[in-house]
Amino acid sequence: MNLLIKNVTLLSMKEGQPILENTNIYIENDTITQIGEIKPDIKLDRVVDGAKKIAMPGLINAHTHLGMSLFRNYANDVPLFDWLTKYIWPLEAKLTAEDVYWGSLLSMIEMIYSGTTAFCDMYFFMDEVARAAEEIGLRGVLTRGIIEEEDPERNKEKLKDTRKLYENWNGKAEGRIKVMVGPHAPYTCGPSYLKEIVELAKELNTGLHIHVSETKKEVEESFEKYGKSPVKHLKDIGVFNVPTVAAHCVHVSDEDIEILKEMKVSPVYNPTSNAKLASGFAPVDKMLKQGIIVALGTDGPASNNNLNIFEEIHFAATVNKALNYDALSVPALEALKMATINGAKALLWDKEIGSIEVGKKADIILIDIDKPHLYPHHDPISALAYSVQASDMDTVIINGKIIMEKREIKTVDVEKVMYTVEERAKELIGRK
Amino acid sequence: MNLLIKNVTLLSMKEGQPILENTNIYIENDTITQIGEIKPDIKLDRVVDGAKKIAMPGLINAHTHLGMSLFRNYANDVPLFDWLTKYIWPLEAKLTAEDVYWGSLLSMIEMIYSGTTAFCDMYFFMDEVARAAEEIGLRGVLTRGIIEEEDPERNKEKLKDTRKLYENWNGKAEGRIKVMVGPHAPYTCGPSYLKEIVELAKELNTGLHIHVSETKKEVEESFEKYGKSPVKHLKDIGVFNVPTVAAHCVHVSDEDIEILKEMKVSPVYNPTSNAKLASGFAPVDKMLKQGIIVALGTDGPASNNNLNIFEEIHFAATVNKALNYDALSVPALEALKMATINGAKALLWDKEIGSIEVGKKADIILIDIDKPHLYPHHDPISALAYSVQASDMDTVIINGKIIMEKREIKTVDVEKVMYTVEERAKELIGRK
Numbered sequence: 053m054n055l056l057i058k059n060v061t062l063l064s065m066k067e068g069q070p071i072l073e074n075t076n077i078y079i080e081n082d083t084i085t086q087i088g089e090i091k092p093d094i095k096l097d098r099v100v101d102g103a104k105k106i107a108m109p110g111l112i113n114a115h116t117h118l119g120m121s122l123f124r125n126y127a128n129d130v131p132l133f134d135w136l137t138k139y140i141w142p143l144e145a146k147l148t149a150e151d152v153y154w155g156s157l158l159s160m161i162e163m164i165y166s167g168t169t170a171f172c173d174m175y176f177f178m179d180e181v182a183r184a185a186e187e188i189g190l191r192g193v194l195t196r197g198i199i200e201e202e203d204p205e206r207n208k209e210k211l212k213d214t215r216k217l218y219e220n221w222n223g224k225a226e227g228r229i230k231v232m233v234g235p236h237a238p239y240t241c242g243p244s245y246l247k248e249i250v251e252l253a254k255e256l257n258t259g260l261h262i263h264v265s266e267t268k269k270e271v272e273e274s275f276e277k278y279g280k281s282p283v284k285h286l287k288d289i290g291v292f293n294v295p296t297v298a299a300h301c302v303h304v305s306d307e308d309i310e311i312l313k314e315m316k317v318s319p320v321y322n323p324t325s326n327a328k329l330a331s332g333f334a335p336v337d338k339m340l341k342q343g344i345i346v347a348l349g350t351d352g353p354a355s356n357n358n359l360n361i362f363e364e365i366h367f368a369a370t371v372n373k374a375l376n377y378d379a380l381s382v383p384a385l386e387a388l389k390m391a392t393i394n395g396a397k398a399l400l401w402d403k404e405i406g407s408i409e410v411g412k413k414a415d416i417i418l419i420d421i422d423k424p425h426l427y428p429h430h431d432p433i434s435a436l437a438y439s440v441q442a443s444d445m446d447t448v449i450i451n452g453k454i455i456m457e458k459r460e461i462k463t464v465d466v467e468k469v470m471y472t473v474e475e476r477a478k479e480l481i482g483r484k
Numbered sequence: 485m486n487l488l489i490k491n492v493t494l495l496s497m498k499e500g501q502p503i504l505e506n507t508n509i510y511i512e513n514d515t516i517t518q519i520g521e522i523k524p525d526i527k528l529d530r531v532v533d534g535a536k537k538i539a540m541p542g543l544i545n546a547h548t549h550l551g552m553s554l555f556r557n558y559a560n561d562v563p564l565f566d567w568l569t570k571y572i573w574p575l576e577a578k579l580t581a582e583d584v585y586w587g588s589l590l591s592m593i594e595m596i597y598s599g600t601t602a603f604c605d606m607y608f609f610m611d612e613v614a615r616a617a618e619e620i621g622l623r624g625v626l627t628r629g630i631i632e633e634e635d636p637e638r639n640k641e642k643l644k645d646t647r648k649l650y651e652n653w654n655g656k657a658e659g660r661i662k663v664m665v666g667p668h669a670p671y672t673c674g675p676s677y678l679k680e681i682v683e684l685a686k687e688l689n690t691g692l693h694i695h696v697s698e699t700k701k702e703v704e705e706s707f708e709k710y711g712k713s714p715v716k717h718l719k720d721i722g723v724f725n726v727p728t729v730a731a732h733c734v735h736v737s738d739e740d741i742e743i744l745k746e747m748k749v750s751p752v753y754n755p756t757s758n759a760k761l762a763s764g765f766a767p768v769d770k771m772l773k774q775g776i777i778v779a780l781g782t783d784g785p786a787s788n789n790n791l792n793i794f795e796e797i798h799f800a801a802t803v804n805k806a807l808n809y810d811a812l813s814v815p816a817l818e819a820l821k822m823a824t825i826n827g828a829k830a831l832l833w834d835k836e837i838g839s840i841e842v843g844k845k846a847d848i849i850l851i852d853i854d855k856p857h858l859y860p861h862h863d864p865i866s867a868l869a870y871s872v873q874a875s876d877m878d879t880v881i882i883n884g885k886i887i888m889e890k891r892e893i894k895t896v897d898v899e900k901v902m903y904t905v906e907e908r909a910k911e912l913i914g915r916k
Binding site for chain 2: 121122123124125126127128129130131132135158161162165166268324326327328329330331332333356357358359360363366367369370371373374376377378379380381383384422424425427428429430431432434435437438439441442443466469470473474477478
């Protein structure tokens with residue numbers, strides 16, 4: 053399909069490019085081929101009017117657990133340990149592949165409604181997540197979460213699973229799906245198992261997605277066990293020799309930050325989840341000032357409790373100012389970068405997505421600025437970082453395909469997914 | 485009008501009352517007269533279907549400057565001093581009564597769309613704010629912001645203004661408007677002027693709305709000038725002898741908190757604004773645990789940059805958990821209380837609003853829970869505190885009147901207000 057977006061306000065997120073007013077974007081099949089004045093002899097299947105809309109790159113949710121939407125608002129305001137042991141883990145033990153399919157599909161619907169066009173997921177039954185992403189039209193990195201068990205056969209199986217997932221899905225769905233390896237955390241995978249996982253990543257020539265230094269407790273225990281921080285431990289094992297997406301990095305020292313920078317690790321900042329679970333605040337201002345590529349994530353919908361990246365942008369651009377007593381900490385554009393081009397870099401996808409440029413894939417969102425809370429139209433960048441709501445997303449284009457238009461999702465039956473998740477979630481609680 | 489809301493999920497916010505499922509609310513004119521099973525012989529003008537909706541008391545924004553919507557996203561990510569002196573104050577100096585009318589009306593539209601039914605405003609040209617509130621149907625406390633000047637005649641005029649505002653508007657618009665006195669802050673009004681303002685409040689038998697301890701600098705300067713904190717200073721002058729709405733209270737000591745408790749002052753927590761302006765984090769968990777009635781506010785739309793109370797609820801219920809390393813800090817219900825019954829108490833309106841009870845005025849919002857980000861429907865209280873978005877507001881009833889239904893505002897022409905504000909805001913910047 054050839055698609056023209058006309059008369060739009062463009063925030064391309066291309067380094068150094070200012071806002072372009074009343075411009076045009078021409079897309080041939082999955083690729084952006086012209087921006088600005090469009091050559092006269094183009095083929096046109098569809099024209100989308102961009103008046104009173106901002107076009108920006110689709111948002112990238114660089115750390116989540118999509119299947120957990122089934123547990124959204126199931127148990128909250130209980131201490132983390134009780135939440136996991138009494139509520140979440142007993143339910144997760146009962147999950148089937150079908151549950152994960154429907155839960156992930158619901159999460160994907162929410163992501164599209166709120167402007168997210170690519171994600172990085174860690175969960176299990178990942179074939180189902182792939183199936184859902186293929187169907188709805190999202191772009192995503194899939195990682196099968198690996199926790200080391202006592203039985204070495206089970207551990208081998210998990211590596212096999214990952215390899216199979218890679219073989220079945222990497223590069224599939226018109227190139228919208230990537231597979232990385234997903235060791236859960238340095239405290240749930242021992243050093244030698246981690247090394248095996250790293251070898252697998254090298255062999256598959258892919259990246260690695262892991263939780264790092266999410267809580268104080270984790271860091272203390274790492275010092276007790278290994279005499280060093282989780283970041284230093286992972287470096288010494290060789291984990292950071294493959295491109296690493298490091299979720300959280302809340303409790304990182306200056307030395308840890310040096311390592312993250314040196315090893316080109318991409319931390320993912322999940323501010324709402326880190327706050328809600330009482331984990332703390334990642335030193336994101338410091339990391340950004342060091343030139344580290346920090347991406348943005350929501351974490352799973354049961355510890356947030358939504359998948360609204362604009363809420364994470366607001367959080368990033370406001371809370372850090374108070375934490376640092378500095379009104380210039382994490383400026384609006386920096387927060388928007390975390391949610392777009394930085395996410396693309398973290399997911400090793402920045403040659404194709406993360407900004408709106410000729411030659412890149414067309415992952416574009418159109419934001420309706422004809423809303424009371426967005427008037428007057430002074431500075432679009434401020435408006436995006438501080439005022440825009442998820443519900444302002446009007447149109448979502450992924451890989452050149454219109455997935456949502458005027459808030460109508462075109463690829464799946466939203467009512468059916470909501471109904472099915474409600475039934476399954478209720479039944480799951482009583483399930484034996 | 486007699487109105488029945490049927491088959492609704494009710495979070496009444498009445499102390500100790502659990503969620504009621506599939507219940508009914510009957511409203512006669514402006515008053516709630518039945519809840520639960522409705523007597524058979526009622527008169528009915530309208531029936532609103534509450535299926536897949538939560539009814540809760542309308543939200544109360546206890547501290548704002550509505551006219552400032554004209555400056556929304558005009559200048560951001562500049563230090564506070566520059567923001568005020570280079571951008572905001574020069575524009576405010578040029579504001580006309582008509583500007584404030586249109587800016588306030590735009591803010592009111594945004595508040596209704598996001599579920600706010602009552603507010604406490606501090607600004608100037610307050611007759612215009614009253615006019616806008618009367619027209620759109622909102623409930624509000626109006627306070628003419630008073631800053632002491634060198635010229636004693638100007639200071640007398642401001643007291644006269646307040647008295648006239650009270651005479652013209654207190655109790656008007658079917659009782660939806662209240663007037664309080666509004667000394668801006670202890671650092672902009674000297675002790676003797678403050679005492680005069682307090683005397684006026686006593687004479688009018690009304691409350692007082694003031695900014696208190698918003699920044700570190702303010703507290704330091706109070707110690708330099710008066711040898712004590714702003715809170716102690718205000719107590720000693722006698723300000724707290726009238727019911728006081730104390731916006732911010734960010735930098736308050738344990739001793740200050742004791743005073744706020746003893747004098748029954750109601751602090752208003754404005755977390756997004758305090759963060760965005762790099763002021764800091766109010767010790768709201770500590771104040772709540774002391775039994776202090778903390779209300780919730782957005783502050784003005786130029787330092788937030790929206791009027792979405794649900795965003796403040798999310799902030800309150802998440803950020804405090806990380807600040808205190810306690811997953812139980814500011815639980816969901818507590819955050820919702822701040823936005824409803826606590827706000828009503830702060831504004832001396834809790835006999836009439838703040839909860840859904842027989843005998844109270846009908847200020848009720850219906851939240852559409854048939855949305856992907858609200859599935860599955862586990863715990864409604866968690867969903868309201870963590871997942872709900874402003875755009876989930878379906879119906880807004882104020883004083884028994886349907887002001888918004890299916891997201892359509894019935895009392896003003898939204899398009900006209902957006903258009904007019906855009907024109908005025910752009911013209912204002914170039915205005916001589």
